[in-house]
Amino acid sequence: MDAATQHNQADTSFSESRIATRGKSRVDLLLHLLFILVAACAIFPFYTVVISSFGTPAGHVLPTAFTLEGYKQIIQxxxxxxxxxxxxxxxxxxxxxxxxxxxxxxxxxxKGMPGWKYLMGFIVFTMFFGGGLIPYYLTVKGAGLFNSYWVMILPSAINTFYIWIMLSFFRDYPVSLEESAKIDGAGDFTILLRIVIPTSMPVIASISLFYAVDRWNDWYTPMLFLQDTTKYPLQLMLKNMLANIGQILSMNAGISSVAQSKINIPQESLKMAAIMIASVPIMAVYPFLQKYFAKGVMIGSIKG
Amino acid sequence: MMKNSLWRRMMQYRMYYLLLVPVVVYYAVFSYIPMYGVTLSFKKYMFNKGVLGSPWVGFDNFHYIFRYSAFWNAFRNTVMISFGRLLVEFPMAIIVALLLNEIAGSKLKKLYQTVFTFPHFLSWVVLGGILVNILGNTGTVHALFELLGLPEVNFLSNPDTFRPFLYLTNIWKEAGWGAIIYMAAIAGISPELYEAAYMDGANRWKQMLHVTWPSISGVAAMMLILAISGILNGGFEQIFNLYSPGVYDVSDILDTFMYRLSFSGNVSLGFGIVTAVGLFKSVISLVLLVMANFIVKRMGQEGLM
Structure with missing residues (x-):
């Protein structure tokens, strides 16, 4: 009997034992009840955001209204x-x-690169020791990034932890693939672009998701460094809006043709509409990358 | 000769050195220059003189902060909240992973996993906005409590419940995400192990204890080291978006303290003093990391370094 069949057999008998022990007992029923209850609690706040953004006043569990006024005001x-x-x-x-x-x-x-140890140490050390808030602030300011769009991109361009994840993936990369390409006359750079990157899509997809989420959700860096409110990204604008919603309403009423009576939707609806706009886009990316990500990253990082 | 061969080897790797140039520049500018900036802890920062030109003052800044009661309040809160998180939040990811592993149907399992994972993708600005909305005086939770005849609790402003409230909401955001790494480790367990345990008469509880847990304990140890070295972090983004002056006594951590000290005008002190707080924090974190790594290695697990 070859190894493959043996493995198959083990699989079947395992799933039999799994069926015997899992799936039908009272424990399973309890588990599902627990999970459904917890999941419902976890979802509930988001449900209230959705109904409230369409005009249902706070405190209602069931939707009582449907209007796009909140979104219109926010866009205005x-x-x-x-x-x-x-x-x-x-x-x-x-x-x-x-x-x-x-x-x-x-x-x-x-790893064979002369000086590898020092280069690695140079990078990894930054994970465990940093200058702290003020030296960082002064450095970024000194680099001429104050009040610039680039401040949201450059200072946080590399996350060392993500290098670490990707590194453990590349370390297990089959050397033979690279070597055979070398024999065929490919240069180092061609190998990286044509062979390594295309075959590393799972880890690249996961890391890009991580970076995209970090960039989209960053409100702290712009809060520290942007003075000009017209340069604000969505998250920071939302933060200000949540604090000063009254001002916004009166401003809108002052500058626009919106009749006073029309603003008669709850303030919460405006806030929740803004929250929707700030969170739906990044969540929409997740399913596309999800298939890569289960197998990609985490497996790599464990081996690390 | 020796030098020659080293040179030859370096030439072989020249493309890789070239690739590392922008990376090294990045770290030099945004990590190592700020690291030099910690010298400000021993200086009196003067705006017109910059970091290099400001005069040295020895340990004055440290003497100042160690006599400042708000600093000790922030320090105590940071440690207390982090220990709370270690005790309450850290095991949650493991529990979620272990329980999800017990679920047979893969469709429902995926659904639960998605529900628990997606809050991770939202910022604390968004989640804070949502929490304030449902927990406020006109919010849905208030209405529900009233309906059920429960006593009124304002989770956002009550100092007694604020810390548990932080733990609970962070579990809501991160437990599902944290479980992924353990689930990946569980996925690597050979089915024969469960099979053998089953043959030996191990029930599900015993299988979880003797098959599943040992195979994820290494990952758990690694996560524990990281969590311990982060004890002085305490969770800035969450607290900054949820706290208010009424709960500073139980929730002001070193990071929020430093931020207010530096940027919110009325309590602004010298940058040198804030840098001293930052250095104090970094040094203790580094010591904790080394200690945790040592202890975990002593316990027979693979450490971080």
Whole structure:
């Protein structure tokens, strides 16, 4: 009997035993009840956001209204601009981060390189020791990034932890693949572009998701370094909006043709509409990358 | 001769050195220059003189902060909240992974996993906005509590419940995400192991204890080291978006303290003093990391370094 059949047999008998022990007992019923209850609690707050953004007043569990007024008001306030900033920062930032992380991880996967130890130490040390808030603030300011769009991209361009994940993936990369390409006359750079990157898609997809989420959700860096409110990304604009919703309403009423009576929707609806706009786009990316990500990253990081 | 061969080897790797140039520049500018900036802890920062030109003051900044009661309040809160997280939040990811592993149907399992994972993708600005909305005086939770005849609790402003509230909401955001790494380790367990355990008469509980747990304990040890070295972090983004002056006593951590000290005008002190707080924090974190790594290795697990 060859190994494959043996493995198959083990699989079948395992699933039989699995059926015997799992799936039908009272424990399973309890488990499902527990999970459904917890999942419902976890989902509930998001459900209230959705109904509230369409006009249902706070405190109602069932939807009582459907209006797009909240979204209209929010767009009038200038969410469109902040949205564009967030999209551009996320796209450019993710691309740049991915580029730097990939070349760093690929080069560092060559352990035979003279000085490898020092280069590795130089990078890893930053994971465990940093200058802290003020030295960082002064450095970024000194680099001329104050009040610049680039402040949302450059200072956080590399996350060392992501290099580490990608590195463990490249380290297990079959050497034979690279070697055979070398024999065929491919240069180092061609190998990276034509062979290593295309066959590393799972880890690259996961890392790009991580970077995209970080960029999209960053409100702290712009809060520290942006003075000009027209440069604000969506998250920071949302943060301000949540604090000063009254001002926004009166401003909108003042500058626009919106009749006073029309603003008669709950303030919460505006806030929740803004929350929807700030969170739906990044969640929409997740399913596309999900298939890569289960097998890609985590397996790599464990071996690390 | 020796030098020559080293040179030859370096030439072989020249493309890789070239690739590392922008990376090294990045770290030099955004990590190592700020690291030099910690010298500000021993200086009195003067705006017009910069980091290099500001005068040295020895340990004055440290003397100042160690006599400042708000600093000790922040330090105590940071440690307490982090220990709370270690105790309450850290095991949750493992529990979620172990329980999900017990579920047979793969469709429902995936559904549960998705529900628990997606809050990770939202920022604390968004989640804070949602929590304030449902927990406020006109919020849905308030209405539900009233309906069920439960006593009124304002989770956002009550100092007694604020810390548990932080743990609970962080579990909501991160437990499912944290479980992924353990689930990946579980996926690598050979089915024969369960089979053998089953043959030996191990029930599900015993299988979980003697087959599943040993295969993820190494990952758990690694995560524990990281969590311990992060004890002085405490969770800035979450707390900053949820706290208010009424709960500073139980929730102001070193990071929020430093931020307010530096940027919110009225309590602004010298940058040198804030840098001293930062250095104090970094040094303790580094010591904790080394200690945790040592202890975990002593316990027979593979450490981080």
């Amino acid at each position: 306030y200038g969410v469109g601009r902040a949205f564009t900033v967030s999209v551009l920062v996320t796209l450019v930032g993710t691309f740049m981060s991915l580029f730097l992380t990939t070349i760093a991880a690929y080069a560092l996967s060559k």
